[in-house]
Amino acid sequence: MRAVAPVTVVPRKxxxxxxxxxxxxxxxxxxxxxxxxxxxxxxxSPSFPYVVGISTLLAALAHISVRxxxxxxxxxxxxxxxxxxxxxxxxxxxxxxxxDPPLNGARQQLIWTAIGVLMFIxxxxxxxxxxxxQRFTYTIGLAGIALLLLPLVPGIxxxxxxxxIWIHVGPYSFQPAEAAKxxxxxxxxxxxxEKRDVLALAGYRILGLDLPRARDLGPILVMWLISLAILVWxxxxxxxxxxxxxxxxxLYVATERAxxxxxxxxxxxxxxxxxxxxxxxxxxxxxxxxxxxxxxxAYYQVINAQFGLAWGGLLGTGLGLGRPGxxxxxxxxxxxxxxxxxxxxxGLMAVILIYxxxxxxxxxxxxxxxxxxxxxxxxxxxxxxxxxxxxxxxxVTRLLPLTGLTTPFxxxxxxxLVCNWIVAGLLLVISHQVRKPVATVAxxxxxxxxxxxxxxxx
Amino acid sequence: MNKPIRRVAFVAMIxxxxxxxNGTYMMIFRQDSLAAQPQNRRVRDAEFAQNRGAxxxxxxxxxxxxxxxxxxxxxxxxxxxxxxxxxxxxxxxxDRASSGLERTYNAQxxxxxxxxxxxxxxxxxxxxxxxxASVQTTIVPKIQEAAADSLGNQKGAVVAxxxxxxxxxxxxxxxxxxxxxxxxxxxxxxxxxxxxLASNSQHPMSNxxxxxxxxxxSTFKLVTTxxxxxxxxxxxxxxxxxxxLKLPGTRVFLSNSTNCGGTKITITQAxxxxxxxxxxxxxxxxxxxxxxxxxxxxxxxxxxxxDLGGVASQFPDKMNQAQLALSSIGxxxxxASPLQMAMVSAAIANDGVLMDPYVVSTVxxxxxxxxxxxxxxxxxxxxxxxxxxxxxxxxxxxxSEGTGHNAQIPGVGVGGKTGTAQSDxxxxxxxxxxxxxPLDDPKVAVAVIVEDADIPxxxxxxxxxAAPIAKAVMEAAL
Numbered sequence: 001m002r003a004v005a006p007v008t009v010v011p012r013k014x015x016x017x018x019x020x021x022x023x024x025x026x027x028x029x030x031x032x033x034x035x036x037x038x039x040x041x042x043x044x045s046p047s048f049p050y051v052v053g054i055s056t057l058l059a060a061l062a063h064i065s066v067r068x069x070x071x072x073x074x075x076x077x078x079x080x081x082x083x084x085x086x087x088x089x090x091x092x093x094x095x096x097x098x099x100d101p102p103l104n105g106a107r108q109q110l111i112w113t114a115i116g117v118l119m120f121i122x123x124x125x126x127x128x129x130x131x132x133x134q135r136f137t138y139t140i141g142l143a144g145i146a147l148l149l150l151p152l153v154p155g156i157x158x159x160x161x162x163x164x165i166w167i168h169v170g171p172y173s174f175q176p177a178e179a180a181k182x183x184x185x186x187x188x189x190x191x192x193x194e195k196r197d198v199l200a201l202a203g204y205r206i207l208g209l210d211l212p213r214a215r216d217l218g219p220i221l222v223m224w225l226i227s228l229a230i231l232v233w234x235x236x237x238x239x240x241x242x243x244x245x246x247x248x249x250x251l252y253v254a255t256e257r258a259x260x261x262x263x264x265x266x267x268x269x270x271x272x273x274x275x276x277x278x279x280x281x282x283x284x285x286x287x288x289x290x291x292x293x294x295x296x297x298a299y300y301q302v303i304n305a306q307f308g309l310a311w312g313g314l315l316g317t318g319l320g321l322g323r324p325g326x327x328x329x330x331x332x333x334x335x336x337x338x339x340x341x342x343x344x345x346x347g348l349m350a351v352i353l354i355y356x357x358x359x360x361x362x363x364x365x366x367x368x369x370x371x372x373x374x375x376x377x378x379x380x381x382x383x384x385x386x387x388x389x390x391x392x393x394x395x396v397t398r399l400l401p402l403t404g405l406t407t408p409f410x411x412x413x414x415x416x417l418v419c420n421w422i423v424a425g426l427l428l429v430i431s432h433q434v435r436k437p438v439a440t441v442a443x444x445x446x447x448x449x450x451x452x453x454x455x456x457x458x
Numbered sequence: 459m460n461k462p463i464r465r466v467a468f469v470a471m472i473x474x475x476x477x478x479x480n481g482t483y484m485m486i487f488r489q490d491s492l493a494a495q496p497q498n499r500r501v502r503d504a505e506f507a508q509n510r511g512a513x514x515x516x517x518x519x520x521x522x523x524x525x526x527x528x529x530x531x532x533x534x535x536x537x538x539x540x541x542x543x544x545x546x547x548x549x550x551x552x553d554r555a556s557s558g559l560e561r562t563y564n565a566q567x568x569x570x571x572x573x574x575x576x577x578x579x580x581x582x583x584x585x586x587x588x589x590x591a592s593v594q595t596t597i598v599p600k601i602q603e604a605a606a607d608s609l610g611n612q613k614g615a616v617v618a619x620x621x622x623x624x625x626x627x628x629x630x631x632x633x634x635x636x637x638x639x640x641x642x643x644x645x646x647x648x649x650x651x652x653x654x655l656a657s658n659s660q661h662p663m664s665n666x667x668x669x670x671x672x673x674x675x676s677t678f679k680l681v682t683t684x685x686x687x688x689x690x691x692x693x694x695x696x697x698x699x700x701x702x703l704k705l706p707g708t709r710v711f712l713s714n715s716t717n718c719g720g721t722k723i724t725i726t727q728a729x730x731x732x733x734x735x736x737x738x739x740x741x742x743x744x745x746x747x748x749x750x751x752x753x754x755x756x757x758x759x760x761x762x763x764x765d766l767g768g769v770a771s772q773f774p775d776k777m778n779q780a781q782l783a784l785s786s787i788g789x790x791x792x793x794a795s796p797l798q799m800a801m802v803s804a805a806i807a808n809d810g811v812l813m814d815p816y817v818v819s820t821v822x823x824x825x826x827x828x829x830x831x832x833x834x835x836x837x838x839x840x841x842x843x844x845x846x847x848x849x850x851x852x853x854x855x856x857x858s859e860g861t862g863h864n865a866q867i868p869g870v871g872v873g874g875k876t877g878t879a880q881s882d883x884x885x886x887x888x889x890x891x892x893x894x895x896p897l898d899d900p901k902v903a904v905a906v907i908v909e910d911a912d913i914p915x916x917x918x919x920x921x922x923x924a925a926p927i928a929k930a931v932m933e934a935a936l
Contacts, residue, residue: 311493386474
């Protein structure tokens, strides 16, 4: 009789695949960058060698840190992130060139990319495991809420483009909602892991739905009120939707009770309707969505984004050959429209699919994860990412009313870029913890074990 | 927790699917309407910077062409003859849209028409700037110039047709405008020029020849005559022509502005002197139904010359007898464009067959290959050949012996009819003349209107102002 060999599944590391994909992403980005230069000015810009050097260095550092500290991490997420970041850089560079003399938005964005990659490396090498974050539930949660409400503090907060979502300290401006998104996802995850049993088990059953007890409604009501506060005082529909959506979804996943999701959706609908009735900025956004041509001057931006997308058509005008400068804020909120114009609807759809890949990989990590905190955190980060992409690209393409969210990894802006690199880092950390082989004990073979005969009775 | 995570993943999938579906929807259903928006600067700039095709008059005269420019657009639209062909070409502006053939043939001129698709692909592959097709019109420069010169500064319009094909040989409207002013690359100056023209009380940008309708006055008696002939009467049928005719059901009397030559005269005589009471009686005799049918056979109540946005001329309905009597002499609510009255003469001249008027004969791609060609088409048979020949002779008598003597051309038989009409007692009357020549083998049919003519309100006076213009145009055409 042959002994059955012990089965230990050791996932493949796939770092080589990641490297190949990264080389592809960096190559594509640098090629696109050169194409912009050639199409707009006819020659490579003098800064091109630096761009090549810095981009390659950053990508290499990110890859090496993952290879060193997270050998079992997901191999697709990092290349996708590098490609999106690179394409965003290319588009910002392209829009820089519209001005004469050219602006240096791309240089700033490259500096922020470096900071983002640095944060990513810190998460990967120094944090390395997401579980310790669970210890600081309330500290992280309070920090998140404080950041979220910071723009309302007089003297620090400033309004830009009608939304009070910026803080200014000295010469630096910062959009704290992005950082709050990460902090609150962590806080929600660890809070819900602690409370999920009580939230899930106690309650009433009405019309086939398990509804929670009134006293357990506290957290959801608090989040609802904070979201409304953001909507009312920060005038920011997108951020409000993002946080409430994130919280309700995580509540649903933690408790496995659809009642929370239904209740949350109803509360959001009520909040949104209240906002529509009472705030002109919400009404204006909805008006621009339903019938932009009713008021050309007021809805100029949305209309011009549509014109850009139509002008690009299926295949686009080609990098550097469109006119994205006609759309205001083409480098930030409307970067998706600029991509749609120059790379065509095909290019924009490719970008949407890359976002979709990141979300799919993130949710896959959540499914594979064996402990609730990691599961919940990965789901939360991925879903928030998906919601953000859906809201902003949907707004630009007139699927939804426009909201002031950033396009992850692509819009110009440091806070958004750095925070999204942190999200990518966290997802990789969780995926490594999920996929790495568990330290195995030597298998027990009953045939080999020596047994001791004990005589019973004499 | 895997079940809710799978559901969340499903929701995320739906969101991405919606983004992709919306993008597809946009490309299929919204792209064209967005590109057609006048505020779309991307499309406008691209079109404006294009090597747009030329618009030609007969004999390859370029009446609109594109020349290289050295400013921010690569090409400049030029109208070499300025005002002369403005009503045909229309204008092509940066931010005040376009009009005339520049508007209706935009896709062909710009080279974006589907018929030019293969050519565009070749241009794209060979990295050539796409060029638009050229549009050949039927306008004959000699006739157009004669019409413009003889109309001069008078407010009005002239239309000349080839009765056998329906080709528009000349179309003049006055006052008019110089499209070069609006096509200028100095966008601001062009905008000001446009605004100045648009706010001008004389409406220099309106096409009086095809897009305005006026009471046709006595020229409409041709239609009444045709209806009477179709109803079985002959040129020698007698008709009551009292000095005054009490309009049925009213206390109003219709009087004659000329001496009809008796109280019972032939239809030929009635047409020759443009006798109001005789035609009122004829109209009452024929009846509303048959008179309307005859007017519609000549093209009333339908739009013509869509390339230039022609409007329909009107024959009123649900009339009482008094209104019918007035309509029979081209008053009450009868309204016709100069183009329509030229079509009446043209149909009579073409032995009763009405041809569909057209102004564009061919559209040619840059390699001169025709991509659209107009074939002359019949619109209707307005009269039998016998009746048409009778009416031709009657119109000949109007010119040789009657009110239309100012249109006589030595050595050439001319048929015509005068008219004087007024829309408002306070306004000066409109002088009309419509005619064709030569009498035995018609080659041209003309209609002339002069607005606010400084003349007494008599038919002879109408003929005095408008007939010499028609004569000059016919002479140029022969």
